[in-house]
Amino acid sequence: MGVSPTPQVSVAPEPRRVSILGSTGSVGTNTVDLLTRNPDTYSVEALTANSNTALLATQARKLKARFAAIADPERYQELKNELSGSGIEIAAGPDAIVEAARRESDIVMASIVGAAGLRPTLEAVRRGAVIGLANKECLVTAGDIFVKEVAHHGANLIPVDSEHSAIYQVFDFDNFERVDRIILTASGGPFRRFTSNEMTDVTPEQAVAHPNWDMGAKISIDSATMMNKGLELIEAFHLFPVSEDMVEILVHPQSVIHSMVDYVDGSVLAQLGSPDMRTPIAYALAWPDRMSAPSQKLALEDIATLTFEKPDEERFPALRLAREALRRGGSAPTLLNAANEVAVARFLAGKIGFLDIARTVEATLEQVKAGPLTNLDDVAEADRSAREFATNIT
Numbered sequence: 392m393g394v395s396p397t398p399q400v401s402v403a404p405e406p407r408r409v410s411i412l413g414s415t416g417s418v419g420t421n422t423v424d425l426l427t428r429n430p431d432t433y434s435v436e437a438l439t440a441n442s443n444t445a446l447l448a449t450q451a452r453k454l455k456a457r458f459a460a461i462a463d464p465e466r467y468q469e470l471k472n473e474l475s476g477s478g479i480e481i482a483a484g485p486d487a488i489v490e491a492a493r494r495e496s497d498i499v500m501a502s503i504v505g506a507a508g509l510r511p512t513l514e515a516v517r518r519g520a521v522i523g524l525a526n527k528e529c530l531v532t533a534g535d536i537f538v539k540e541v542a543h544h545g546a547n548l549i550p551v552d553s554e555h556s557a558i559y560q561v562f563d564f565d566n567f568e569r570v571d572r573i574i575l576t577a578s579g580g581p582f583r584r585f586t587s588n589e590m591t592d593v594t595p596e597q598a599v600a601h602p603n604w605d606m607g608a609k610i611s612i613d614s615a616t617m618m619n620k621g622l623e624l625i626e627a628f629h630l631f632p633v634s635e636d637m638v639e640i641l642v643h644p645q646s647v648i649h650s651m652v653d654y655v656d657g658s659v660l661a662q663l664g665s666p667d668m669r670t671p672i673a674y675a676l677a678w679p680d681r682m683s684a685p686s687q688k689l690a691l692e693d694i695a696t697l698t699f700e701k702p703d704e705e706r707f708p709a710l711r712l713a714r715e716a717l718r719r720g721g722s723a724p725t726l727l728n729a730a731n732e733v734a735v736a737r738f739l740a741g742k743i744g745f746l747d748i749a750r751t752v753e754a755t756l757e758q759v760k761a762g763p764l765t766n767l768d769d770v771a772e773a774d775r776s777a778r779e780f781a782t783n784i785t
Contacts, residue, residue: 406431406432406433406434407432407433407434407497407498407676408433408434408435408436408495408496408497408498409422409426409433409434409435409436409496409497409498409499409500409676410435410436410437410438410491410492410494410496410498410499410500410515411423411435411437411438411439411499411500411502412439412488412491412492412499412500412501412502412503412508412511412512412515412526413439413440413441413500413501413502413503413504413508413525413526414438414439414440414447414450414502415440415441415443415446415447415450416502416503416504416607417502417607417610417668418500418502418525418551418668418672419438419440419500419502420446421668421669421672422500422502422523422672422676423450423453423454424669424685425669425672425673425676425682425684426454426676427453427454428683428685429682432682433676434455435451435454435455435456435457436456436457436458436494436495436496437456437457437458437459437460437491437492437494437496438450438451438454438456438458438459438460438491439459439460439461439462439487439488439491439503439511440460440461440462441461441462441463441503441507442461442462442463442466444461444466444469444470444473445473447459447461447470447473448470448473448474451474451477451479452474452477452479456479457479457480457494458479458480458481458482458490458491458494459474459479459480459481459482460481460482460483460487460488460490460491461481461482461483461487462483462484462485462487462488462507463483463484464483464484465483466483467481467482467483467484470483485510488503488511489510489511489514491511492511492512492514492515493514493515493518495518496520497520497521498520498521498522498523498675498676499512499515499520499521499522499523500523500525500551500672500675500676501515501522501523501524501525501526501529502523502525502526502551503526504526504528504607504609504610505526505528505609505728505732506528506532506728506729506732506774508526508528508529509526509528509529509532509533509537509767509770510767512524512526512529512537513529513537513540513767515546516537516540516541516544516546516548517540517544517546518544518546519544519545519546520546520547521546521547521549521675521678522541522546522547522548522549523549523551523672523675523676524548524549524550524551524552524675525551525552525672527552527622527623527625527626528622528728530625530626530629530630531622531625531626531724531725531727531728532724532725532728532729532770532774533725533764533767533770534625534626534628534629534724535629535764536764536766536767536770537629538629547678548630549674549675549678550626550630550671550675551668551671551672551675552623552626552671553649553650553664553666553668553670553671554575554576554623554627554649554650555623555626555627555630555650556649556662556670556671556674556675557648557649557650557651557661557662557671558573558575558627558630558631558650558651558652558662559630560662560674561651561652561660561661561662562631562652563652563654564632567631567632567633569654569655569656570633570637570652570653570654570655571637571653571654571655572633572637572638572639572652572653573627573631573633573637573638573639573650573651573652573653574639574640574641574650574651574652574653574659575620575623575624575627575638575639575640575641575650576640576641576642576643576646576648576649576650576651576699577617577619577620577640577641577642577643577702578601578602578614578642578643578644578646579617579642579643579644579700579702580601580602580614580615580616580617581597581598581600581601581602581615582598582615583642583644585706586706587705587706587746590706590745590746591744591745591746592744592745593615593744593745595608595612595738595739595741598611598612598615598738598745599611599612599615601614601615602644608739609732609735609736609739612735612738612739612748613731613735615745616707616709616745616748616749617702617707617709617710618709618712618713618731618748618749618752620640620702620709620710620713621709621710621712621713621714621727622713622728622731624638624640624710624713624714624717625713625716625717625724628717635714635717635718640702640710641699641700641701641702642699642700642701642702643697643698643699644698645694645696645697645698646666647663647664647665647666647689647691647694647697648661648662648663648697649661649662649663649664649671650662663689663691664686664689665686665687665688665689667684667686667687669684669685669686670684670686672684673686707749708749708753709731709748709749709752712727712749712752712753712756713727715756716756719761720761721761721762721763721764722761722762722763722764722769722770722773723756723761725764725770725773725774725777726755726756726759726761726773726776726777727752727755727756727777728774728777729755729773729774729775729777729778729781730751730752730754730755730756730777730778730780730781731748731751731752732778733751733777733778733781733782734747734748734749734751734752734781735748737751737782751781751784752781754780754781754784755777755780755781755784758780759773759776759777759780761773
């Protein structure tokens with residue numbers, strides 16, 4: 392009589408620990424949505440926000456986060472009151488955001504908007520985490536430095552911008568010499584058909600109303616000026632082994648094809664999907680696997696027509712300025728980004744017109760001298776100089 396085999400006991404894998412830098416923004420709230428749907432697969436180590444204590448506290452309680460940090464130090468007591476009795480550790484101030492990035496987690500969703508995201512994201516890189524990079528400014532303002540840190544510390548950089556996620560999914564890294572070009576698609580924003588004269592009187596309310604994507608105010612303005620695509624051009628240069636002239640931009644109003652890779656044999660590989668940020672976020676969270684996401688399934692028969700056109704760099708000079716900054720190198724992209732952040736904030740505050748955003752950036756690039764970037768102090772100085780100049784333009 393044979394001996395029955397010992398039953399195999401399956402052991403469920405430990406949940407992957409996640410931290411979200413910028414959990415109350417557009418990417419952050421979509422990440423929270425996915426984590427809420429997968430409570431057995433992920434646990435939350437840390438959440439951070441700039442100033443929205445109420446939403447941060449709600450998210451922290453819902454996800455049972457271990458740590459919550461608010462960037463504005465004056466909101467510490469407010470956050471403490473919101474999370475009283477929860478057992479969640481809290482902190483406030485810029486150093487608290489860096490502390491959140493340092494805490495042990497497997498995945499860090501880097502979704503702080505703007506140059507403010509550079510320092511905490513670098514801290515996460517330095518402990519070798521998987522970085523879901525939704526902050527393009529890390530690569531725009533300090534691309535060479537950032538990429539070297541990623542390689543040195545063995546971190547994994549998974550792009551979350553829908554365009555770069557698309558390229559990442561179809562790019563042959565083992566045979567990159569067979570890539571002829573990469574094509575970043577752009578919706579064209581809400582003013583794709585506007586003349587320059589018509590854009591003169593555009594209001595902030597009009598500019599943030601993106602036709603396809605639900606994004607925060609700053610990113611929506613960048614999309615309207617097409618600076619967002621210029622920043623993505625610089626980001627792509629650092630993410631993929633390509634030269635600047637191998638990165639092209641194509642306006643695709645339906646936002647169904649998120650980007651393409653053109654190979655030397657004439658094959659063009661594209662990644663398609665509904666315009667929902669939860670798709671690239673899910674890819675980054677589950678990498679190297681995939682996970683279910685509630686994004687609407689793509690029905691090409693309903694869309695019927697996909698159209699493409701070349702961008703107009705006369706009406707949207709931000710594209711030209713970004714490419715020029717990338718070609719100049721050094722701190723030029725840092726100056727570009729800082730001036731743009733200042734100009735967008737001034738436009739949203741009603742202090743300058745819509746077309747003045749690109750004019751501010753161009754004047755800054757012309758008047759503020761670009762230099763080499765060897766460390767983060769160089770980045771900070773270039774950023775400061777550009778902001779000071781851009782703020783004082785009348």
